[in-house]
Amino acid sequence: MRRRLALLSCLFLAASANAEGFRERFVDPEDGQFDMSKYLLEHRGALVVPIVITEPAVGYGGGLALAWFSESIGDAARRAQETGGRLTPPNIYGLAAFGTENGTKGAAGGARMSFLDDSIRYRGAIADVSVNLDFYGEGGGLAPGIDKIGYNLKGFMTFQELTHRLGDTDQFFGARWLYTDLGTSLDIGTESDTGLTPRQFAKKSSGLGVTYVYDSRDNIFATKNGVQGSLDAMFYSPSIGSDTTFQAYRAHVFAYIPAGDQVVVGLRADYRMARGDVPFYQLPFIDMRGIPAARYQDENTVVLETEVRYYATPRWIVLGFAGAGRAWGRRASFDGTDTQSSAGVGFRYVVARRLGLAIGLDVARGPEKTAYYLQVGNSWR
Numbered sequence: 001m002r003r004r005l006a007l008l009s010c011l012f013l014a015a016s017a018n019a020e021g022f023r024e025r026f027v028d029p030e031d032g033q034f035d036m037s038k039y040l041l042e043h044r045g046a047l048v049v050p051i052v053i054t055e056p057a058v059g060y061g062g063g064l065a066l067a068w069f070s071e072s073i074g075d076a077a078r079r080a081q082e083t084g085g086r087l088t089p090p091n092i093y094g095l096a097a098f099g100t101e102n103g104t105k106g107a108a109g110g111a112r113m114s115f116l117d118d119s120i121r122y123r124g125a126i127a128d129v130s131v132n133l134d135f136y137g138e139g140g141g142l143a144p145g146i147d148k149i150g151y152n153l154k155g156f157m158t159f160q161e162l163t164h165r166l167g168d169t170d171q172f173f174g175a176r177w178l179y180t181d182l183g184t185s186l187d188i189g190t191e192s193d194t195g196l197t198p199r200q201f202a203k204k205s206s207g208l209g210v211t212y213v214y215d216s217r218d219n220i221f222a223t224k225n226g227v228q229g230s231l232d233a234m235f236y237s238p239s240i241g242s243d244t245t246f247q248a249y250r251a252h253v254f255a256y257i258p259a260g261d262q263v264v265v266g267l268r269a270d271y272r273m274a275r276g277d278v279p280f281y282q283l284p285f286i287d288m289r290g291i292p293a294a295r296y297q298d299e300n301t302v303v304l305e306t307e308v309r310y311y312a313t314p315r316w317i318v319l320g321f322a323g324a325g326r327a328w329g330r331r332a333s334f335d336g337t338d339t340q341s342s343a344g345v346g347f348r349y350v351v352a353r354r355l356g357l358a359i360g361l362d363v364a365r366g367p368e369k370t371a372y373y374l375q376v377g378n379s380w381r
Contacts, residue, residue: 024038025038025039026038026039028353030353031314031315033315034351035351035352035353036351036352036357037352037353037354037355040073040352040355040357041072041073041074041077041354041355042072042074043069043072043073044069044070044071044072044075044090045068045069046066046067046068047066047067047068047069048064048065048066049064049065049066049067050062050063050064050065051063051064051065051096051098052374053098053100054371054372054373054374055100055292055293055373056292056293056369056371057133057134057292057293057294057295058100058101058102058104058131058132058133058293059100059101059102059104060100060101061098061099061100061101061104062098062099063096063097063098063099064096064097064098065094065095065096065097066094066095066096067092067093067094068092068093068094069090069091069092070090070091070092071090072090073089073090073355075090076088076089076090088114088117088118089112089114089118091111091112091113091114092111092112092113093109093110093111094109094110094111095107095108095109096108096109102132103130103132104129104130104131104132105129105130106127106128106129106130106131107127107128107129108125108126108127108128108129109125109126109127110123110124110125110126111123111124111125118165119164119165120162120163120164120165121162121163121164121165121172121174122161122162123159123160123161124158124159124160124161125158125159126156126157126158127156127157127158128155128156129153129154129155129156129157130152130153130154131152131153131154132150132151132152133150133151133153133281133293133294134148134149134150134151134292134294134295135148135149135150135151135194135280135294135297136148136294136295136296136297137194137195137297137331138195138196138280138283138297138298138299138329138330138331139297139298139327139328139329139330139331139332139337140296140331141195141331142193142194142195143192143193143194143195146193149186149187149188149193149194150186150187150188151184151185151186151187151281152184152185152187153182153183153184153281154182154183154185155180155181155182155183155203156180156181156182157178157179157180157181157182158177158178158179159176159177159178160176160177160178161174161175161176161177161211162174162175162176163175163211163213170214170215170216171212171213171214172211172212172213172214172215173210173211173212173213174210174211174213175208175209175210175211176208176209176210176211176232176234177206177207177208177209178205178206178207178209178234179204179205179206179207179241180204180205180206180282181203181204182203182281183203184201184203184281194280196280197277199243199244199277200277200278200279200280201279201280202242202243202244202277202279203243204241204242204243205236205242205243205244205279205282206236206237206240206241206242207234207235207236207237207240207242207248208234208235208240209232209233209234209235209248210232210233211230211231211232211233212230212231212232213228213229213230214227214228214229214230215227215228215229216228217256219355219356220377220378221352221355221356221357221358221377221378222348222350222356222357222358222377222378223254223256223264223266223378224256224258224264224356225256225257225258225264226255226256227253227254227255227256228253228254229251229252229253229254230250230251230252231250231251232249232250232251233247233248233249234247234248234249235247236248236276244276244277244278244279245276245277246274246275246276246277246278246279246282247274247275247276248272248273248274248278248282248284249272249273249274250270250271250272250273251270251271252268252269252270252271253267253268253269253270254266254267254268254378254380255267255268261311262310262311262312263308263309263310263311264308264309264311265306265307265308265309266306266307266308266309266379266380267305267306268303268304268305268306268307268323268380269302269303269304270287270301270302270303270304270305271300271301271302271303272284272300272301272302273299273300274299274300275299278299280297281294283297283298283299284297284298284299284300284301284327285297285301285327286301286303286325286326286327286340287301287303287325288303288305288323288325288340288342288366289321289323289342289344289362289364289366289371289373289379290342290343290344290364290365290366290367290370290371291325291340291342291366291367292366292371296325296327296340297327298327298328298329298330298331298337299328299329299330300327300328300329300334301325301326301327301328302325302326303323303324303325304323304324304325305321305322305323305324305380306321306322306323307319307320307321307379307380308320308321309348314350314353315349315350315353316347316348316349316350317347317348317349317350317358317360318345318346318347319345319346319347319348319362320343320344320345320346321343321344321345321346321362321364321379322341322342322343322344323341323342323343324339324340324341324342325339325340325341326338326339326340327340340366340367341366341367342364342365342366342367343364343365344362344363344364344365345362345363346360346361346362346363346373346375347360347361348360348375357376357377358376358377359374359375359376360374360375361373361374361375362375362379
């Protein structure tokens with residue numbers, strides 16, 4: 001599910017701040033424009049962050065997150081400069097609650113921490129959710145006369161990951177664990193109408209896996225140059241608490257190439273695969289702007305996408321994007337399935353110039369409808 005965190009907490013502060021204090025914190029002295037660099041660089045402790053959800057599969061919605069920073073980004077940068085060490089981002093801990101117009105709701109807590117001069121990284125989260133989605137069948141195939149079946153996933157999930165930097169490089173290798181305990185209920189029809197086996201409605205999934213990450217991006221918020229990619233493999237088994245045995249894999253590369261001073265070309269290649277008795281809600285799906293989450297699912301998916309950004313001014317960015325994907329496996333071969341494509345345009349405002357952080361809106365047209373996405377930072381994750 002594609003969720004975007006809109007970093008607009010300054011609006012809460014502006015209501016009580018006087019004009020002089022607001023200008024000092026949120027106006028860039030270089031160009032006189034609204035800017036959050038000073039506030040974000042110097043902020044430590046608690047930060048209230050509104051959540052805005054624009055994923056077509058669950059409808060529009062929102063929520064609230066409370067993040068806590070162990071130190072400010074500015075302090076971390078000064079410490080790295082004084083000690084000659086690597087810039088280690090502050091540890092961040094968070095709590096969040098959200099809901100959408102189709103009844104999807106949940107609460108979550110998580111943390112992102114670094115240790116030993118950023119040579120070890122930890123990411124983890126735990127969530128209690130109730131998610132309403134539509135199932136269109138593996139490869140788009142359901143019982144005759146049924147276009148889609150609405151379903152609800154309700155329960156608990158957790159994700160834990162620990163990675164280690166390989167020497168003094170931009171490469172990381174690590175281990176991860178994903179556990180879900182999700183009950184499934186269908187809005188209409190029976191399990192036989194879905195074309196799935198009883199094992200594909202498994203409630204508990206527990207998987208251990210490995211990940212290799214390469215990240216040479218010049219900026220994690222709005223990359224202008226560099227590559228970020230990973231190879232991930234997860235193995236689920238009853239021996240570690242899973243109801244069924246299956247495997248899930250992903251390989252992806254995001255490349256950002258500058259073309260002159262004002263243009264950046266982004267290229268994305270993303271392949272996902274699952275084998276075994278995979279719960280239907282964990283089947284890979286085409287993940288791309290303009291296509292609702294879980295709309296096209298099967299054992300394999302591949303997505304190719306490009307994005308071209310034009311920096312019209314130091315503050316304003318306009319962009320265009322287009323992509324195509326396929327889902328295949330159980331119902332049809334790669335050559336026997338249709339390509340799903342989407343394209344769109346968008347804009348960004350650089351809300352924190354010194355961090356390169358931009359926020360904006362994308363409008364994408366997919367095979368069936370037009371969708372809108374609030375974006376913070378890079379478009380791909």
